[in-house]
Structure formats: structure tokens, C-alpha cells
Amino acid sequence: xxxxxxxxRHLVRRRGQEARLxxxxxxxxxxxxxxxxxxxEGLKFMVYLQKENIIDESGMPKERFSAEFPKEGPSILRIxxxxxxDSAAYFCASSGGAGSVYEQYFxxxxxxxxx
Amino acid sequence: xxxxxxxxxTLSVQEGDSAVIKCTYSDSASNYFPWYKQELGKRPQLIxxxxxxVGEKKDQRIAVTxxxxxxxxxxxxxxxxxxxxxxxxCAARDYKLTFGKGTxxxxxx
Numbered sequence: 001x002x003x004x005x006x007x008x009r010h011l012v013r014r015r016g017q018e019a020r021l022x023x024x025x026x027x028x029x030x031x032x033x034x035x036x037x038x039x040x041e042g043l044k045f046m047v048y049l050q051k052e053n054i055i056d057e058s059g060m061p062k063e064r065f066s067a068e069f070p071k072e073g074p075s076i077l078r079i080x081x082x083x084x085x086d087s088a089a090y091f092c093a094s095s096g097g098a099g100s101v102y103e104q105y106f107x108x109x110x111x112x113x114x115x
Numbered sequence: 116x117x118x119x120x121x122x123x124x125t126l127s128v129q130e131g132d133s134a135v136i137k138c139t140y141s142d143s144a145s146n147y148f149p150w151y152k153q154e155l156g157k158r159p160q161l162i163x164x165x166x167x168x169v170g171e172k173k174d175q176r177i178a179v180t181x182x183x184x185x186x187x188x189x190x191x192x193x194x195x196x197x198x199x200x201x202x203x204x205c206a207a208r209d210y211k212l213t214f215g216k217g218t219x220x221x222x223x224x
Contacts (some may be wrong), residue, residue, distance in 0.1 A: 030188070033211065042121075042204055042214040045158065056211060058116075091158065093212075102147045104212060106158040 004107035019079040025094030117142040121215025138205035145207040
């Protein structure tokens with residue numbers, strides 16, 4: 001039973017480039033959440049998606065950031081024109097399915113470094 | 116929106132002692148309170164959770180208590196072991212998780 005998968009695990013981008021982060025939820029889960037973690041800080045909510053729908057994007061910066069969860073394939077968090085302040089660990093979590101919509105299980109994260 | 120405060124930020128105990136981490140939340144609509152353990156460079160792992168209709172829940176050496184009136188909940192770890200050393204995060208949920216800033220627990224052998 002595969003858990004939440006994220007790739008890549010590490011991503012290095014130069015300022016101004018695009019970063020594309022992927023998340024495959026646990027089998028049977030239909031809810032995906034993205035969180036950002038800065039060094040030695042807690043996790044900050046960014047966006048909550050269900051298949052083909054953005055439910056809540058209140059934690060996501062209005063510019064340069066976008067997220068999707070298509071009918072087929074992984075959820076994508078896209079950061080355009082990255083800046084040094086975007087360097088962080090990005091975690092996705094999933095919930096739902098036969099268990100509970102409450103319990104969120106996290107992927108291993110993508111560590112983004114902007115040089 | 117929801118605001119979660121977590122204390123202490125660091126906690127050092129001797130192996131075999133108990134550890135207690137406390138959190139408060141602000142939004143009375145929050146109805147689910149999980150605790151996550153995160154080791155350095157790893158993903159947060161759900162270790163225990165409690166829903167708002169329950170006052171206490173226990174799983175082996177770990178217990179969580181919830182006081183809805185006072186809007187606070189606590190994590191209790193008994194008989195601590197060195198492998199319990201990690202950062203622990205509390206969270207509160209209406210439908211999305213709001214996390215506390217974490218507690219670095221160090222268990223000294």
C-alpha cells in the first residue's frame with residue numbers, strides 16, 4: 001500500500017525559473033493539501049484540492065503560485081519566476097477514502113532551493 | 116482564521132521520564148486535533164489524534180487530552196526513549212490543518 005508520493009525530492013532552480021512539484025495521493029484518497037515549511041518553522045497551509053477543483057487556496061500567494069489536481073495524474077504545485085524566498089520544503093498530504101477525511105498523511109516533501 | 120499556540124518550543128527530558136506538550140487554539144469550529152512527529156529531514160508522521168467529541172485518547176505510551184471549554188489540548192509521552200527525540204507539532208482542523216510552531220523534544224539517555 002503505497003503512501004503519498006512526491007517528486008522530485010530535491011529541486012534546484014535559479015531565480016526566475018519555474019518549479020514544478022508533483023504529488024500522488026495515497027490510493028483511494030481524493031483530497032490533497034499542500035503545505036510549506038521554512039527552516040525550523042511549522043507547516044503553513046497553502047491550498048486544498050479535490051479532483052479537478054480548488055477548494056481553498058487562501059494560503060497561497062496570489063502571484064506566481066498555482067496548483068491543480070487533474071482528473072488523471074498527480075497534483076501539481078507550480079511556482080513561476082522563483083525567488084530566493086521560495087526556498088523551503090513543500091509537503092503534500094492526502095486524506096479521504098474508506099478511512100476518514102480528517103486524517104492527513106504526508107508525503108516525503110520536495111526541498112526547493114533557489115540559487 | 117484559526118491560530119494555534121504550542122509550548123514549550125524546546126523540551127529536554129531524561130530517558131524514562133514523561134514529556135508534556137501543550138497547545139491552545141482559537142476557533143471553536145475546529146473539531147479535530149492531530150499530533151505529528153517529524154524527525155530531521157523526514158516527513159511529518161501522524162502519531163495520535165483526537166476529535167472534539169472525545170476528552171482523552173491513549174495509544175500505548177502516548178496520550179492526548181482535549182479541553183474544549185478552555186480550547187486547549189495536550190500530548191503526553193510516558194517512559195520516554197531516545198527514539199522519541201524529534202520535533203512534535205500539534206494542529207487544529209475545521210477542514211484544513213493549522214499547525215503550531217513545534218516542540219523540539221530531546222530525550223537524553
